[in-house]
Amino acid sequence: MELPPSHHAATRAAALAACYLSYRRGSPWRGLALQAVRSGRRQDIDGVGRKYYLELVLEDVVDKDSTVNCTAEVLHHLGNKNIAPDVQFTIEGELKNTDEADNMFYNRIKSLEKELVAENIPDNHGNISPEMEPIRLLAWVASGYVIWQNSTENTKFQLAQIKHVKQVKRSDEYLEFDYIILLHEMVSQEIIPWQMTVLWHPQHGVQVTRESRQPKHASE
Numbered sequence: 001m002e003l004p005p006s007h008h009a010a011t012r013a014a015a016l017a018a019c020y021l022s023y024r025r026g027s028p029w030r031g032l033a034l035q036a037v038r039s040g041r042r043q044d045i046d047g048v049g050r051k052y053y054l055e056l057v058l059e060d061v062v063d064k065d066s067t068v069n070c071t072a073e074v075l076h077h078l079g080n081k082n083i084a085p086d087v088q089f090t091i092e093g094e095l096k097n098t099d100e101a102d103n104m105f106y107n108r109i110k111s112l113e114k115e116l117v118a119e120n121i122p123d124n125h126g127n128i129s130p131e132m133e134p135i136r137l138l139a140w141v142a143s144g145y146v147i148w149q150n151s152t153e154n155t156k157f158q159l160a161q162i163k164h165v166k167q168v169k170r171s172d173e174y175l176e177f178d179y180i181i182l183l184h185e186m187v188s189q190e191i192i193p194w195q196m197t198v199l200w201h202p203q204h205g206v207q208v209t210r211e212s213r214q215p216k217h218a219s220e
Contacts, residue, residue, distance in 0.1 A: 003040040003052075010040030012156045012187075013052035017072035019144035019157070020087040021058065026141030026206060028105045028134035029098035031061035038069075049078040050153065061140060062133070066096050076153045084149045102202045105134045109175055115167035116177075122161065135165060138206065139179055142198040145208040147183070160184040160191060174199045180214065 003010040011034075018034035026032060038055040045051055052074045060066040068091055075086040109116060121136050122128045128136055139162050147157040160182040168176040176199050183192045193214035199207040 001042045003042055006037075007040060009042065009153065010037055010052065010054065012153065013074040013076075014040070014054050014056050014072070015156050015158070016085060016148065016151050017054060017056060017070075017074050017087055017089060018058055019147040019151075021070065021072070021089050021091075021144075022141050023144030023148060023206065024089075025091075025095060026137070026144065027098050027102045027202075028138045028141075028200065029062070029101040030096065031137040031140040032058045032068075032095075033061050035059040035064075035067060045075075047078065049076050051075045060096060061137060063096070068093050068095060081152055085151060087148065099202070101134075106175065106200075106202050109167065112167075115169055117166045118162070119164045120161065121165070135177070136162060138177065138198060138200060139165070139181055139196075141206050142179070142196055142208050143181060143183065143194075145206070146181075146194055146196055146211045149211070150213075154187060156186040157183045158186065163193065168197075174201050174204075 014037045015034050018032060022032040034056060036057040038057060041053040043051045054072045056070045056072060058068050058070055070089055070091050072089040077083045118132060118135060121132050140159050143159040151157060162179060162181050164180040166178050168178055170176050179196050179198060181194050183194050185192060195212050195214055196208050197210040199209055
């Protein structure tokens with residue numbers, strides 16, 4: 001069944017695909033977000049679930065003029081909300097290379113004498129200091145994993161704010177950060193605190209080793 005690009009179900013599936021793709025391809029200097037849905041189609045698969053076939057335009061969170069086209073398939077499993085949706089994607093063209101900036105960030109954090117601690121990114125006026133931009137983008141990318149794992153056909157999540165982040169000292173090559181973030185669920189308009197433990201290395205990408213929904217008072 002063909003869906004108009006503005007159809008709510010199509011935009012929810014497209015937003016989920018963008019979050020997953022950002023998680024798989026993102027870094028502290030590359031966050032991807034949905035700019036537009038070019039086309040959408042929905043298929044009911046008996047005994048399996050509902051599948052969306054999508055054509056998307058993604059934009060760089062920092063450089064919104066940098067865009068890339070993408071095709072994606074999103075399968076929501078029938079009846080079982082404990083199984084993350086299946087997402088497959090193909091990117092047309094090349095993503096902007098961020099290796100140099102990623103390595104500079106990695107070396108800067110590795111050379112800190114005290115572990116990084118910060119809160120309220122962005123602040124209540126929407127401001128982000130330049131040195132916190134990669135910390136925010138790392139949370140954006142990692143939140144893509146959380147959103148993928150916790151989405152249903154009727155949800156649409158987006159990272160709203162980092163409430164608190166603390167670097168965790170490690171003896172190996174990875175950087176580790178413990179985040180409390182706020183996720184905005186746009187269908188219910190609920191703001192949900194979420195904890196996530198994030199590992200990152202320039203050569204190995206982003207890993208979320210732990211994530212859990214938090215009680216509302218965690219955001220206060």
